[in-house]
Amino acid sequence: MARYELVKRSVALITLTNPPVNALSSAVRHGIAKTMERALSDPKVTAVVICGENGRFCGGADIREFAGPLRGPPLVPLLDLIEAGEKPVVAAIEGVALGGGLELALVCHYRIAHFKARLGLPEVTLGILPAAGGTQRLPRLIGIPAALELITTGRHVSAQEALKLGIVDQVTEQNACEVAVEFALRAIAKPLSSRRLSSLTTPCPPNLDALLEAVTMQIQKKARGVMAPLACVQAVRAAATMPYSQGIKRESELMATLFHSGQARALQYCFFAERTAGKWTLPSGAQWNDTKPREIRSAAVIGLGTMGRGIAVSLARVGIPVIAVESDKKLLETGRQMVIGMLERDAKRRGVSASLNLLKFTLSLEDLKDVDLVIEAVFEDMALKKSVFRELSKVCRPATLLCTNTSGLDVDALAGVTDRPQLVIGMHFFSPAHVMKLLEVVCGPRSSSETVATAMSLGKRMGKVSVAVGNCPGFVGNRMLKPYSDQASFLLEEGATPEQIDKALEDFGFAMGVFRMSDLAGLDVGWRVRKESGLTGPDVDPKNPPRWRQGRKYCPIPDMVCEQGRFGQKTGRGWYVYDKPGGTNAKPDPLIQNLLETYRSRYGIKPRNITDQEIIERCLFALANEGFRILEDGIAARPEDIDVIYLFGYGFPRHRGGPMFYASMVGLQRVLERLEHYHQAHPDVPHLEPSPLLKKLVACGSPPVQKWREHIKTMHSHL
Numbered sequence: 001m002a003r004y005e006l007v008k009r010s011v012a013l014i015t016l017t018n019p020p021v022n023a024l025s026s027a028v029r030h031g032i033a034k035t036m037e038r039a040l041s042d043p044k045v046t047a048v049v050i051c052g053e054n055g056r057f058c059g060g061a062d063i064r065e066f067a068g069p070l071r072g073p074p075l076v077p078l079l080d081l082i083e084a085g086e087k088p089v090v091a092a093i094e095g096v097a098l099g100g101g102l103e104l105a106l107v108c109h110y111r112i113a114h115f116k117a118r119l120g121l122p123e124v125t126l127g128i129l130p131a132a133g134g135t136q137r138l139p140r141l142i143g144i145p146a147a148l149e150l151i152t153t154g155r156h157v158s159a160q161e162a163l164k165l166g167i168v169d170q171v172t173e174q175n176a177c178e179v180a181v182e183f184a185l186r187a188i189a190k191p192l193s194s195r196r197l198s199s200l201t202t203p204c205p206p207n208l209d210a211l212l213e214a215v216t217m218q219i220q221k222k223a224r225g226v227m228a229p230l231a232c233v234q235a236v237r238a239a240a241t242m243p244y245s246q247g248i249k250r251e252s253e254l255m256a257t258l259f260h261s262g263q264a265r266a267l268q269y270c271f272f273a274e275r276t277a278g279k280w281t282l283p284s285g286a287q288w289n290d291t292k293p294r295e296i297r298s299a300a301v302i303g304l305g306t307m308g309r310g311i312a313v314s315l316a317r318v319g320i321p322v323i324a325v326e327s328d329k330k331l332l333e334t335g336r337q338m339v340i341g342m343l344e345r346d347a348k349r350r351g352v353s354a355s356l357n358l359l360k361f362t363l364s365l366e367d368l369k370d371v372d373l374v375i376e377a378v379f380e381d382m383a384l385k386k387s388v389f390r391e392l393s394k395v396c397r398p399a400t401l402l403c404t405n406t407s408g409l410d411v412d413a414l415a416g417v418t419d420r421p422q423l424v425i426g427m428h429f430f431s432p433a434h435v436m437k438l439l440e441v442v443c444g445p446r447s448s449s450e451t452v453a454t455a456m457s458l459g460k461r462m463g464k465v466s467v468a469v470g471n472c473p474g475f476v477g478n479r480m481l482k483p484y485s486d487q488a489s490f491l492l493e494e495g496a497t498p499e500q501i502d503k504a505l506e507d508f509g510f511a512m513g514v515f516r517m518s519d520l521a522g523l524d525v526g527w528r529v530r531k532e533s534g535l536t537g538p539d540v541d542p543k544n545p546p547r548w549r550q551g552r553k554y555c556p557i558p559d560m561v562c563e564q565g566r567f568g569q570k571t572g573r574g575w576y577v578y579d580k581p582g583g584t585n586a587k588p589d590p591l592i593q594n595l596l597e598t599y600r601s602r603y604g605i606k607p608r609n610i611t612d613q614e615i616i617e618r619c620l621f622a623l624a625n626e627g628f629r630i631l632e633d634g635i636a637a638r639p640e641d642i643d644v645i646y647l648f649g650y651g652f653p654r655h656r657g658g659p660m661f662y663a664s665m666v667g668l669q670r671v672l673e674r675l676e677h678y679h680q681a682h683p684d685v686p687h688l689e690p691s692p693l694l695k696k697l698v699a700c701g702s703p704p705v706q707k708w709r710e711h712i713k714t715m716h717s718h719l
C-alpha cells in the first residue's frame with residue numbers, strides 16, 4: 001500500500017498505492033509508517049519524496065473505515081514523526097490532496113503541486129473536521145482568515161490558488177514527482193525548523209473575535225443546526241489562541257463530539273449515495289458499466305420557457321451545439337435574448353468565454369433533422385407533447401433520441417406516438433435547469449439500455465447528479481411531494497398556520513418550508529394540475545362532498561388561495577404577502593389567517609394546538625412512506641436514489657441524509673408506530689397508512705438502509 005524506491009541514489013520515493021484515490025486506509029497508514037521508518041533510518045537516504053500512484057496524491061482518510069472500529073496505526077503520531085524527521089520530506093501533489101491527504105502534505109517540509117491538482121480540507125462536508133492537525137497547521141501556514149474559510153466550507157482550491165495562499169511552494173506543469181525529487185536534492189543542506197508548521201506561531205489578525213463571530217453567524221444562518229462548521233471555527237480559534245500542543249488536543253476533543261454523530265453518519269451516507277446513484281441496472285440485466293452510451297454531438301431543445309432556456313444553457317456550456325425551437329417569432333426572440341444573457345452571465349462567473357456560437361434559434365422543427373438528441377420542454381400538456389413527438393418522429397433521422405422534460409406525465413404514452421419508442425426517455429430537469437444539479441432520467445418500459453446509458457452520461461457531462469427512475473405519475477420526486485404537501489394542507493385545516501409549519505420544517509433544516517417554497521415556485525402550477533386531474537374546477541361533480549375527492553380526503557385550501565389570484569411571489573401574494581410582485585420578503589398575511597378561520601368555522605373544525613413534532617412527523621413520515629411504496633413498485637431501485645433526488649432536487653437537509661436515511665435514523669419501528677397512530681386518527685388519508693415494505697423491514701429487524709435492497713429485490717422493477 002506504499003511502495004519504496006531509492007532514486008537518484010539518495011532520495012527515498014514513497015508512493016501511496018491504494019487506487020482509485022489512494023485513500024489513507026489502515027494498510028496505507030501502515031505502509032507509510034514502515035517506509036518512512038526505513039527512509040529515516042537508512043544512512044544512504046538524504047531526502048524523501050511522497051507521491052501517489054496513478055497521478056493522484058491522496059483523497060484523504062478511507063471514509064468507509066469510519067463506520068467500523070478504527071484499526072491500524074493512528075495518523076496523528078505518524079504525521080508528527082514525518083514532520084519531526086531530520087531529513088527533508090517533499091510532497092509531490094498530483095490530482096488531489098484532500099482531507100487527510102492534505103494533512104499529510106502539510107507535515108512534509110515542502111509541497112510541489114502539479115498545475116492541475118486540487119487541494120482542500122473537505123472534512124466539514126462529511127460532518128467531521130480535519131483532525132490530523134489540519135486545523136492547527138493550516139492557520140499557521142496561511143493565516144486565520146484564509147484557513148477559516150477553507151476549513152469551514154471544505155472548498156477545494158486549484159494549485160494556482162494554493163500557491164497564492166502559500167499552501168504549496170511551487171506549481172509545475174511537468175511531472176510533479178520528478179520535480180519534487182530535484183527539489184528534495186536541493187533542500188538537503190537547508191535547515192528544517194522553519195518548515196515544521198507545528199512549531200510556527202499562528203499569524204493572528206487584530207480583529208480575531210469579530211472575525212470568528214461573523215463567520216459563526218454566517219454559518220448559523222446558512223447551515224442552520226449543522227454542527228461540523230461550528231466545531232471547525234472553535235478548532236481554528238484554538239490555533240490562534242493556544243500553543244500547538246494544546247490546540248491539537250482541542251482539535252481531537254472537537255472531533256470526538258462529531259465523529260459518531262448522526263450528522264456525520266448522514267453526510268458520509270450522502271457522499272456514497274451520490275456515487276451509488278449513477279450505477280443503474282435495468283430489469284434486462286443491462287447496467288451502467290456494460291452499456292455504451294451514444295456520443296451526443298448536437299442537440300435540440302423545444303420550448304424556450306423557463307425550463308427550456310435552462311436546458312439550452314446546460315447543453316451549450318459543456319460544448320454541445322444546440323438548436324432551440326419556439327412556436328412563434330416573439331417567443332423565439334425573447335427566448336434567444338434570455339438564453340444568451342444567461343450563458344454570458346454563467347461564462348463570466350466561471351471566467352471563461354461564452355459559447356454563443358453553439359446556439360441556433362429557429363421556428364421550424366424541420367431544422368432538427370440531423371441532431372443526435374432532442375429535449376422537449378413545452379407546456380405540461382399531454383396532447384401538446386404528443387403532437388410534438390409525432391412531428392419529431394417524422395422529421396428527425398431514425399437514430400435521434402427523443403427526450404421529454406415532463407415533470408410527471410407518462411413517458412411511455414409519448415414513446416407510443418413515435419416510430420422509435422426504444423429511443424424515447426424522460427430527462428426531468430429541475431428549475432432553474434442550469435443551476436439545479438438533479439436530473440431524473442425516466443426510463444419507460446420500452447427505453448433501450450443504450451438510451452438510458454446515453455441520457456445518464458449526458459446528465460453527467462452537464463454536471464448533473466443523474467438518477468434513473470421508473471415511469472409513473474410524478475416519477476419519484478413529485479410523486480413523493482404530494483403526500484408531504486397534502487399533510488401540510490391538512491395541518492392548516494386542523495389549526496396550524498403556514499408560518500408555523502414552515503418554521504418547523506426550516507428548523508429541521510430545509511432551506512424553505514413547504515409554503516414559502518410553494519410561493520417561490522408559483523401556486524398556479526399545482527392548481528392547473530389539480531384542475532386537469534379533476535380534483536378542482538368545473539369538472540368536479542357538484543354532488544361531490546366538499547372535502548372529498550376521488551375516494552379520499554381532500555383539502556381545497558390551496559385552490560381557494562389560487563381563486564383569489566394569489567399565485568405566490570410573482571403576484572406579491574400567496575401563502576404570505578410580499579412588498580411587491582416579485583418581492584422575496586415573506587410576511588404572514590392576516591387575510592390568510594382570516595381565510596383559514598372562515599374555512600374552519602364553515603366545516604365545524606375546532607382548531608387545536610399542533611406541535612412542531614407533529615408537523616415534522618406527519619410531513620416527513622408521509623414523505624418516506626411514499627418512498628417505501630416507490631421502492632416496492634420498483635420505480636426507484638434503491639433508497640439511496642430517493643435520498644439523492646430529495647437532497648439535490650427538493651432541498652432536503654444534507655445533514656439528515658435524505659428522507660429514507662432519516663427514517664432509518666429515527667428508527668423504522670418508531671416511524672411505523674407513528675404512521676399507524678396518525679392513520680388511526682385520519683383513516684381517510686391513505687398516504688398515512690404504513691406501506692407493506694416498511695412493515696416488512698420492521699419485521700426483519702429494521703436493517704440499515706444499505707441492506708433494504710435485499711428485501712425488495714424480488715418485487716417487480718419498473719426501471
Ligand SMILES: CCCCCC/C=C/CC(=O)SCCNC(=O)CCNC(=O)[C@H](O)C(C)(C)COP(=O)(O)OP(=O)(O)OC[C@H]1O[C@@H](n2cnc3c(N)ncnc32)[C@H](O)[C@@H]1OP(=O)(O)O
Nearest residue numbers: 020021023059060061062063064075098099100122132275
Ligand atoms: C480512520 C483513520 C483516521 C484518519 C484520520 C485523519 C482524518 C482525515 C479525514 C479525512 O480525510 S475525511 C476524507 C476527506 N476526503 C474527501 O472528502 C475526498 C472524498 N473524495 C472526493 O471528493 C472524490 O472522490 C475525489 C477524490 C475528488 C475524486 O473524484 P472522482 O469524481 O474522480 O471519483 P469518485 O467517483 O468521487 O471516487 C472514485 C471512487 O473512490 C471512492 N472514494 C473517493 N474518495 C474516497 C475516500 N476518501 N474514502 C473512500 N472511498 C473514496 C468513491 O466512493 C468512488 O468509489 P466507487 O466505489 O467507485 O463509487
